[in-house]
Amino acid sequence: MKCIHCSTDNNYKDRNSGSRSKCKQCHHPFAFEPKTDALQMSDTMFERAIKDVSANDTLSFTSKQLWYELNRRLLTRKTLSCGAPAAVLLGVALLHCLPHFAVALIALPCILMAAAAPKKRKMTGPQLPKLPYDKFESTYLQKWVMAHGKIARLLPAVSSSKAAIADALPPGASFPSAQGAHPEAASYSFDRALVVDHAETAAMLVANHFHFENNCAILSLDGYPYGATPTIMTMLARNPSLQVFALHDACIEGCSMARQLRSADWFPNPFIRIIDLGMRPAHILKSNLIALRNAPRRFPVGTTSASITAEEIAWLEAGGAAELDTLRPHKLMRAVYQGFAKYGQAAQGEIDDDGVVIVDSGPSIWVYDSGADVYAADSFG
């Protein structure tokens, strides 16, 4: 196993010569011992997952996104091909059949190498995670932090950052609103609002400047950005052509979220467009994303949208669900950006009975990447 700090290759004996598993060269401790770990987790694998989820340490991510990234690796880990034994048999047969021994001598190793080369498993359709989240958090993440320190781009859990803000406030004070902002900033508005179901997702988008790139207010159903929410909502009310985009998990509550945003607490004005960006079961069913399996339950009466298909309802009611965190930050932001652009381009889309616009009910913006930007409102400054 290679040390991630000095790249020295350490065999099992080298790294376990002392009381604690560490590199023979730089003496940096290893977080994991793949020989004894049930999932054969290695430091290299964990580090690669961090690099991939953070796009080479350029984007912030949630702990769940890292968990999904590790699961993606575990599910697609390279395995020794089962074609190896077959290839050996084929090689022996060749030796007997071929008239020219020399030809067989060249052909045999080639066949063996090709057949025995490790193959990446292909995921076909949504998969279930191999490593449970609580085990990841309590064991693997902790071990990593103990051995290598804090992960720079890993966002703190929102509940703890909320607590941190509260700790800094004088007793009895409420959460600050738009701290540090010039007071005049609150007298303007945003082009659009993006409402997500979880504060963690909202905080991740803000940490990656999604609001800045798209002149977009970011809010969550569970309260983000806390003390600044009333200010942001007042600002949004100043835009008569506001577009509200709902972004949610593919789950029963998520698929009802756009309707919920029509309530008096959010955007009851029927002239304000609410656009459902997904994720929906349709986005998952044709993908190889990692999904979850919950206990089966029924859609609460009157919450299904006309635009949701029977197949999607059946999948959700059977306990199927998928979280936005299953996507890397880069992929998620690109999907949302393309959703904005697609809506701007079509300016219509499918409209369901509740006046909610469905953008791209197919999986394209979530699964495939067209590569080219769709031109949308943008800064050319």
Added chain:
Amino acid sequence: MQGWIGCIGPDASSALERPTGFDRLEGPHSVVAATGAGKHGATLSRMPDGQLRAEIGDFPSSGSSAEISRDGTGVTLTCDPFGQHSVYTAHQGGRFWFASDFDTLRLLARIPLSVRADALHGYLCFSYVPTPTTLAEGIDRLPAGGRLALRLSRNESDVVRHEHVWDRRQPMLEDPEAAVCSLREKLQTVVARLAFERQDIGVYLSGGLDSSLVAAILAEMGTRIHLFALDFGAPHDVELPFARRVADHLNRPLHVVPAGPSEIERALFLTAEAMEQPFGDGVTVPLYLMGKAASDYTDVVFNGEFGDQLFGGWANKPMIAAELYGGPDFSRENAYMATFHRFHGQAKTLYTPEFLRAAEQIDAVQWVRPALAVQNKSDLLSALRIANLLLKGAQNIGPRARQLAAAYCLKACSPFCDVDLAQWTFSCPPDWLLRGACEKHLLKRAAEPYLPAEIVWREKRGMGAPTTEWCLGGLKRTVGRILHPKRLKRDGWFRPEAVLELCAGRDRTADFRSRRLGEKIWALLMLHVWLDVHTGIGGG
């Protein structure tokens, strides 16, 4: 070439020999020369008090000048606040040189060109070379709206910027309806002055509000206008239908200028030749192509440049979003740096260790800090507008428009670049300009009688050049040739593998918009093409 050059100091007269095509005036220890007279060129004069004066452009909104004292020991240099005209300066051979054109100064003062690390780093952060630097070691540029007074005998120099031009004025206007009428009158006056007695006038039409309004005012004055619009080819021609709509509304034919990869490739080096300093925006070559097309019909082209900067355009909105979500550690300067979308903060990925060491000594924020800091006492939108005027406007848009038009002996007229008009906008309450989420609200109100509502009130799209599609598609081979690893290795500024990654379509910084990738490649491409053309040090 149109412009002036001068020199003060010992044997100035012999140091600046009469260049071909230049007129020349001499004084004690001083000399000044000018060329291009007759067609938007420079003029020379000896003042009644004995001072020598050279100037180009239409002061005070567009132009640069040099005034040499009677005894030849001092010079005063000025340039307009919109950066349309420049003043370059250098100390060389015990003399002080100054010119309105970069190459003229470099060649006639015989200044060997070596690339300045700080200017190069600045270019990579902003896609233009920030003042007061130029890409050449030993040559400086006066900031827009600047005034430099130098006394050679005392070896003193004093640079003063006319900050007062963009101060928020008091008292503020109170009647928005009166302001709309007043703005219409002001725009009509400026356009009429710039178009004075000209019959054939070209207008660069983007399909957006600013250029459409300029075209409409010209049309109403009865001027014979020729409209030009770019065609980036499907699916990137999203603005063209709006330009056609404006042309139909004004009942004028529209000249559609093809700007596909093949046209861009043919004009790449010619565009770089026309630029005094490199400009790394994708729209640069298309603007050159428009100038070429317009030169068949006219020698004056109008544009809508500076409309966004003056009237609170879209670019202010992300800054407001950043303020609100910034939290206690928010830095307006850092947020502003992020609006340039180039290589700021990515030096470790792109630069070689040697260049990185040099770049780490340079605080790129120094170039935006004064523009943002000056107005701390003022309101937020005014502060942002001033920064946009001084940085994105006067250091990029203004000089670029003038230089590219001059390549075809065209005079670029930007009605929004008017000192009185600009000052007047600072007496408007900020929410007249940015109302809720509606940018340029006051200008839109003023434009209503001139243009169809679908042009006035439509969502901003802008003139976005599809640089990613060019660089990864039609221009891929050209990009690969100009940004060849061997050349990059020889120059020693950029890690060839990092540039190769970009050119292969992989952006390690993972911008979720692919257009950002093209913008970065384009900035590198234009830098190297410019170096090839102006210095011959490149191997492209």
